[in-house]
Amino acid sequence: MVHFLILAAGKGTRALSKKYPCPKQYQEINNTSPLKYLLSSLNRISEISSITVVVKTGDVFNFKKISQKIKKLRPHVIGGKDRQQSSIRGLKSIDKEFGKKTNQKVIIHDAARPLVSKKLIKACIKGLKKYDAICPVLRIDDTIKKLGKKNQIINEDRDSIISIQTPQGFDLEGIISLHKDCNKIYTDDISLALEAGLNVKFIEGSKENFKITSSGDLGMFSQITSGRKISLVGTGFDIHKFTKGNAIILGGIEFKSKYSLLANSDGDVLLHAITDAIFGAIGAGDLGRHFPPNNKIFKNKNSTFFLEKGLSLINKKNACIINLDLNLICDYPKITPLKKNIVKNLSKLMNLDIHRINLKATSTEDEGFINSKNGIAAQAIISIEVPKDER
Numbered sequence: 001m002v003h004f005l006i007l008a009a010g011k012g013t014r015a016l017s018k019k020y021p022c023p024k025q026y027q028e029i030n031n032t033s034p035l036k037y038l039l040s041s042l043n044r045i046s047e048i049s050s051i052t053v054v055v056k057t058g059d060v061f062n063f064k065k066i067s068q069k070i071k072k073l074r075p076h077v078i079g080g081k082d083r084q085q086s087s088i089r090g091l092k093s094i095d096k097e098f099g100k101k102t103n104q105k106v107i108i109h110d111a112a113r114p115l116v117s118k119k120l121i122k123a124c125i126k127g128l129k130k131y132d133a134i135c136p137v138l139r140i141d142d143t144i145k146k147l148g149k150k151n152q153i154i155n156e157d158r159d160s161i162i163s164i165q166t167p168q169g170f171d172l173e174g175i176i177s178l179h180k181d182c183n184k185i186y187t188d189d190i191s192l193a194l195e196a197g198l199n200v201k202f203i204e205g206s207k208e209n210f211k212i213t214s215s216g217d218l219g220m221f222s223q224i225t226s227g228r229k230i231s232l233v234g235t236g237f238d239i240h241k242f243t244k245g246n247a248i249i250l251g252g253i254e255f256k257s258k259y260s261l262l263a264n265s266d267g268d269v270l271l272h273a274i275t276d277a278i279f280g281a282i283g284a285g286d287l288g289r290h291f292p293p294n295n296k297i298f299k300n301k302n303s304t305f306f307l308e309k310g311l312s313l314i315n316k317k318n319a320c321i322i323n324l325d326l327n328l329i330c331d332y333p334k335i336t337p338l339k340k341n342i343v344k345n346l347s348k349l350m351n352l353d354i355h356r357i358n359l360k361a362t363s364t365e366d367e368g369f370i371n372s373k374n375g376i377a378a379q380a381i382i383s384i385e386v387p388k389d390e391r
Contacts, residue, residue, distance in 0.1 A: 001049040001104055002125050004042055005090045008035055008111035009056045009079025017215035024212050025111045026062040029222045031320035034114035034212055036066040040318050043070050045118055047125050054079045054090040084186055088179040095176055104172040108189050112212045113166055115224060123203050124169040132198035134169035135190040136205030137162040164188060165205040229385045234281025238272035239377040251342035252304050252349055257333060264293045268303035273380035278310035281384050282317060304349060314384060321352050322383040328361045330376040335361035
């Protein structure tokens with residue numbers, strides 16, 4: 001089995017700024033955060049059996065908030081006073097559950113490197129079949145100088161210098177033994193393996209697998225993740241007849257009316273159209289597929305239930321809503337007096353900025369089916385952004 005250990009207990013103070021006030025692991029950017037992005041990527045790699053994250057005590061709430069849908073996730077581990085102590089605590093947690101089993105491997109990675117590729121992780125896993133430890137490295141392209149005393153510049157041979165990255169792969173039992181016997185402070189785990197003379201394999205790293213250290217690095221993360229998204233559009237349409245009653249529901253709000261709407265559920269045409277648009281955008285069928293109208297389970301169901309299903313699918317795909325354009329087609333009731341409250345409630349229900357929701361209304365001039373005596377229809381167009389590998 002291969003276990004993935006993420007070290008995320010650092011304070012990350014160098015990355016804090018007015019623009020990015022949260023710890024870098026949890027700073028929300030493009031509807032995700034570095035740690036959330038990393039967890040979602042790892043969760044899709046079949047070769048990984050479990051994921052363990054070492055976190056700082058004060059970050060537990062933030063961590064639980066972003067990691068709810070990660071199926072391979074084990075209970076989190078509280079970090080130590082430095083990286084080395086955090087690493088051994090995470091390793092011991094994995095060992096406690098899996099240590100008695102044979103051939104247990106562990107990949108140790110910094111949460112500050114969220115853009116690690118599946119290719120690089122798989123190369124680490126594959127390399128552990130032949131070597132004691134695996135480590136990605138980068139050759140230095142820039143001219144290297146050493147700053148000596150009194151600002152003296154000393155030339156260095158860049159061909160003899162490499163940059164060490166994570167993920168780093170090890171035999172679980174082997175790396176734990178190295179940590180137990182260690183009486184020095186190291187900034188990574190591969191240093192222990194090299195010090196012990198293990199058979200270490202260096203593989204080619206990736207520039208995209210950079211370490212987020214400063215607020216500028218968070219800006220780079222933002223640019224890269226933006227480029228990894230695609231825009232999808234979905235349309236929805238719903239229509240319901242008037243029936244005897246004294247209230248209708250539009251956008252999740254009940255309004256007094258001289259009619260009600262005939263429906264298996266509560267007849268909220270607006271939420272039905274929005275939900276159908278969401279299903280359309282992500283290729284998930286339609287409202288009838290998910291909630292068959294002849295199913296008694298959905299009889300008189302509040303339509304927010306349907307909307308929550310659509311929103312959960314958006315969250316599952318790590319997608320975000322860009323904007324929502326709505327059109328109510330009816331001669332009754334008059335929508336203008338109701339519009340502000342409807343939009344405000346939709347913003348709350350969908351956790352969407354109110355300025356990203358546009359609600360229009362049009363009259364049929366009392367012609368056709370959708371008139372003041374017969375019913376109401378709604379149209380919805382939604383635009384969402386989805387990571388390319390979530391399509």
